[in-house]
Amino acid sequence: MSSDAREWVWEHSSSRGNARLVLLSxxxxxxxxxxxxxxxxxSLAKRTNASLSTVRExxxxxxxxGELERLDDLIGPQRSTVFRLPLAAKASAEAAMEQGEDAGQTSGEEPGTSATLRVSALRWCGIRPREVPESPAKARKPAVPETGRSRRKPAQRRTGNRHSDVPATGTQNRSEPDLNRRYSSSGAAVTSAAEWQVDPATHTWTRQQGHLDRLGEQGxxxxxxKWRxxxxxxTPRPADAWAVDWRSWIAREHAPSRPNLHAMPGKNSAAPGGMTRAEAHTAALLAALDEPTGMEG
Structure with a gap:
């Protein structure tokens, strides 16, 4: 019957261009x-030498x-789309009815109507009914019955404070006072440089290293x-950190008898205090670095 279908397209179809080629295919x-x-x-794009978008259009x-009909309840080989040419089928049925009347045969159908599709007659060419997927509501797992015990044990509801030894408000670390910052999170005491006092170990260090003899008690x-x-x-630091910093300062401190090193070269042709030109340049560098020279006071 493909020849009859092609003949109908050539003789009666109003399609043009790519649509006509698609219908012929x-x-x-x-x-x-x-x-x-x-x-x-x-396959239609390959046979008509057109793009997929052109075939869809x-x-x-x-x-x-009305010259083509998609049969969405059927599926073809390799899950292809099934089509029907309704006008061609109608014209063929009318022609067969006229031939039957000429031969003296009668039909119970009205002229121009087409018979119901016989799907069983299409199975030989690979056309079959499309399998209707199960509805999402039925595909899901059955709901938990309203009565009866749930499979999942509900979590025990907690009331009140979980930890009786932790206060509900305030600082959680008992080693930290609420108002001052004299204690760090690690528990080590911190203080400012002005409040820090020279401990006995540091004072012993000044005598052992000879800094007390070099600077003297007043120096x-x-x-x-000057360090303070x-x-x-x-910022406040632990006492051990201030002790290390203080010792480093004292070790770099010059004896009071050393000439003033803060004189800037260039302001006076003669170096004050008997300083050589090299000493004056050194003093300028130390002043720029803000290094203690022993004569700042």
Whole structure:
């Protein structure tokens, strides 16, 4: 019957261009007098030498014109789409009815109507009913019955404070006071440079290293005062950190008898205090680095 379908397209179809080529390709696969055919988008694009978008647009035009019908409840070989040429099938039925009347045969159907599709007659060419998937509601697991015990044990509901030894409000670490910051999170005491006091071990260190003999008692006190002045704006530290910093300062401190090193070269041709030019340059570098020279006070 494919020849009858192609002849109908050539003689009676109003399609043009790519739509006509698509319809002819579908008509070429008509299997019987029901004018049912199957095709996929890729095969139609290959046979008509057109793009997939062009084939889709042509199919939509043919369906809108009534010359093509998609049978969504059927599926073809390799899950292809099943089509039907309704106008061609109607014309073929009318022609068969006229031939039957001429031969003296009568039919119970009205002229121009088409018979119901016989799906069983299409199975030989691979066309079969589409399997209807199970509804999502039935596919899901059955709901838990309203009565009866749930499989999952509900979590025990807790009331009140879980930890009786932890206060509900306030600081959680008991070693930290609420108002001051004299204790760090690690528990080590911190203090400012002005509040830090020279511990006995550090005082013994000044004698063992010879700094007390080199600076003298007054020079050591002057160096200590100068260190506190320079460290006054530093953040609080533990006592051990201040001790290390204080010892480093004292070790770099010069004896009070050393000439003033803060004289800047260039302001006076003669170096003050008997300083050589090299000593004056060194003093300028130390002043730029803000290094203690022993004569700041």
């Amino acid at each position: 579908i008509a070429d696969r008509v299997s019987d007098e029901q004018f049912v055919s199957w095709a996929s988008l890729s 042509s199919l939509d035009r043919l369906v809108d014109a 050591l006190q002057a160096a200590d005062a 002045a320079h460290r006054s704006e530093h």
